[in-house]
Amino acid sequence: MLKQTTIFILFFVFFIQATYPTQALPTRDSTAESALEQTIRKRRSHRTFTNTALSEEEISRILFAGQGITEDTHGFRTAPSAGATYPLSLYVFTEEGVFLYVPTEHHLKKISSEDSREMLSQAALGQDFIAEAGATFLFSAIPQRTTNRYGSRGMQYIYMECGHAAQNMLLQATDLGLSGVPVGAFTEEALRPLLYHPDEEVPLYIISIGRER
Numbered sequence: 001m002l003k004q005t006t007i008f009i010l011f012f013v014f015f016i017q018a019t020y021p022t023q024a025l026p027t028r029d030s031t032a033e034s035a036l037e038q039t040i041r042k043r044r045s046h047r048t049f050t051n052t053a054l055s056e057e058e059i060s061r062i063l064f065a066g067q068g069i070t071e072d073t074h075g076f077r078t079a080p081s082a083g084a085t086y087p088l089s090l091y092v093f094t095e096e097g098v099f100l101y102v103p104t105e106h107h108l109k110k111i112s113s114e115d116s117r118e119m120l121s122q123a124a125l126g127q128d129f130i131a132e133a134g135a136t137f138l139f140s141a142i143p144q145r146t147t148n149r150y151g152s153r154g155m156q157y158i159y160m161e162c163g164h165a166a167q168n169m170l171l172q173a174t175d176l177g178l179s180g181v182p183v184g185a186f187t188e189e190a191l192r193p194l195l196y197h198p199d200e201e202v203p204l205y206i207i208s209i210g211r212e213r
């Protein structure tokens with residue numbers, strides 16, 4: 001009896017699915033793509049870098065793509081933010097030290113003169129390419145900025161927002177002829193000491209960017 005019921009359910013599900021209509025989409029013509037579409041198509045994660053530094057211009061453009069201010073009245077940024085609460089902090093790690101991006105001024109605050117890329121790599125379970133990339137970026141968040149308004153759901157908003165900003169940076173890197181990879185595998189506690197407000201900030205996402213070997 002159980003077998004017969006299972007067969008009936010499977011047949012019913014198959015029948016329902018088979019009756020859903022399909023609709024053809026316009027044929028994709030890759031030769032007629034816009035610059036944005038080409039960049040989206042080109043983006044790929046790469047993990048072998050030449051260990052050459054990124055230029056200041058490259059770093060500036062990648063940071064702006066992630067968190068730059070694009071509207072002066074409200075301070076809206078390149079990436080959307082739940083309720084415009086802007087919980088994210090964005091760091092860049094180079095051989096010259098650790099820097100915090102200040103979107104309102106579009107400048108960097110040097111918070112350490114140490115080359116901490118190896119420490120970052122170790123915190124990310126020994127993923128070597130993090131220390132070899134031209135620059136490695138780190139997103140963290142001060143959750144209260146968003147959870148004060150949205151409660152525990154605010155944490156989900158923060159993860160979503162970080163994804164928006166990270167994708168902007170990866171696409172900007174691709175557009176500059178660079179390669180990158182996002183990294184989510186790391187030990188939070190090992191990264192905290194590298195942050196500007198270690199007690200308040202939660203590390204979220206690493207993005208290594210460089211010239212592909």
Ligand SMILES: Cc1cc2nc3c(=O)[nH]c(=O)nc-3n(C[C@H](O)[C@H](O)[C@H](O)COP(=O)(O)O)c2cc1C
Binds near residue numbers: 044185186
């Ligand atoms: C949330 C998230 C975490 C990731 N973490 C890592 C990581 O720790 N190390 C790594 O090498 N790649 C990581 N990746 C990159 C994926 O491996 C990569 O996106 C996937 O293989 C698809 O390839 P593509 O990015 O070239 O499309 C991560 C990607 C995402 C979205």
